[in-house]
Amino acid sequence: MQLPKPLGHLLGQTMRIFKHKLTSKFKANNIDLSLDFFLILLQLYNREDVTQQDLSNQLQRDKSIVLRQVNTLLDKRIVVRLPDKIDKRKKNLILTQKGYELLLEAKEISRNLSDELLAGLSETEVNSFFKVLQTIQENSGLEEDQWYC
Amino acid sequence: MQLPKPLGHLLGQTMRIFKHKLTSKFKANNIDLSLDFFLILLQLYNREDVTQQDLSNQLQRDKSIVLRQVNTLLDKRIVVRLPDKIDKRKKNLILTQKGYELLLEAKEISRNLSDELLAGLSETEVNSFFKVLQTIQENSGLEEDQWYC
DNA sequence: AACATATAGTTGACTTCGTCAACTACATGG
DNA sequence: CCATGTAGTTGACGAAGTCAACTATATGTT
Numbered sequence: 001m002q003l004p005k006p007l008g009h010l011l012g013q014t015m016r017i018f019k020h021k022l023t024s025k026f027k028a029n030n031i032d033l034s035l036d037f038f039l040i041l042l043q044l045y046n047r048e049d050v051t052q053q054d055l056s057n058q059l060q061r062d063k064s065i066v067l068r069q070v071n072t073l074l075d076k077r078i079v080v081r082l083p084d085k086i087d088k089r090k091k092n093l094i095l096t097q098k099g100y101e102l103l104l105e106a107k108e109i110s111r112n113l114s115d116e117l118l119a120g121l122s123e124t125e126v127n128s129f130f131k132v133l134q135t136i137q138e139n140s141g142l143e144e145d146q147w148y149c
Numbered sequence: 150m151q152l153p154k155p156l157g158h159l160l161g162q163t164m165r166i167f168k169h170k171l172t173s174k175f176k177a178n179n180i181d182l183s184l185d186f187f188l189i190l191l192q193l194y195n196r197e198d199v200t201q202q203d204l205s206n207q208l209q210r211d212k213s214i215v216l217r218q219v220n221t222l223l224d225k226r227i228v229v230r231l232p233d234k235i236d237k238r239k240k241n242l243i244l245t246q247k248g249y250e251l252l253l254e255a256k257e258i259s260r261n262l263s264d265e266l267l268a269g270l271s272e273t274e275v276n277s278f279f280k281v282l283q284t285i286q287e288n289s290g291l292e293e294d295q296w297y298c
Numbered sequence: 299a300a301c302a303t304a305t306a307g308t309t310g311a312c313t314t315c316g317t318c319a320a321c322t323a324c325a326t327g328g
Numbered sequence: 329c330c331a332t333g334t335a336g337t338t339g340a341c342g343a344a345g346t347c348a349a350c351t352a353t354a355t356g357t358t
Contacts, residue, residue: 006191006256007263008167008184010282015164016209017289018157035157036344042155053306060165065345067308072343089306089353107155114156117285128277133159136266140166185315202335214316216337238324238335 025109041103044095051090174258182255190252193244200239
């Protein structure tokens, strides 16, 4: 399969654009979140048993990065870190009410931005797009739980 | 258009996977390049009139980042920085022979990785994928030359 | 029970990326 | 000649990412 431009270039550019657009829209709406923090909050949405190790696997970041990012979310009173009742090594991360409300706003903005960026494309095209991203992740041979072994 | 997962999440994950895979393959082949450096070299491929400002626009990075990255490419003897003959403000960036050979190897590896990650997808799907990425960039309303105005 | 091994979290050191503001040198148009 | 714009450079700083070591707890084996 020949791409007109290298895959890394295309993905990198698009990612950069999305990141810049999203953070500037967040700022415009007085939402003090980076894309990375937003992705963390999304993982905590409507769940109560998420640990930092889970985030490290799902977001594919070193657990030390996750730790520090969670620390700043704690400082901002957006999440709380509670010891797991069964396994004392684990800490469960839970959204505060403030965090939940912030996330709802952020999700709305993110969805609007997606609509804006995907405007003019057919459903078929967007579905293919999604399928390709999915396939890339599957072809990478990385299961969610084998990141940073 | 509804995506199963937020666009930022999908793009971020895929980008991360690609980046990690590519740099580890580079390492395995003794190629001392990050994805960022690779993308810079791609822009210099078979061209002689590329300036740092051009790179800043095309790669959408602040010119100070480009400057420092070019500096380390200079240290590695991969590119040279020559004053432009007409406009004395500009500096042209040119691949050395070493840089050219390195780039050829890197391109090969990058192409193989793309093939590996896109395996099992139809040409139609990959074309849609490319079109969607293209459209996102167009819908973002950013022209190449208005980055960091 | 004692032991080795594995997992979750934490910390420190260090590099690179990204942002921003200020600055120099040169170009261009009135 | 002067105002304005552009290309490159520098410094400061915060955030992201890498890596290795460490603590505490859990789990499996003999």
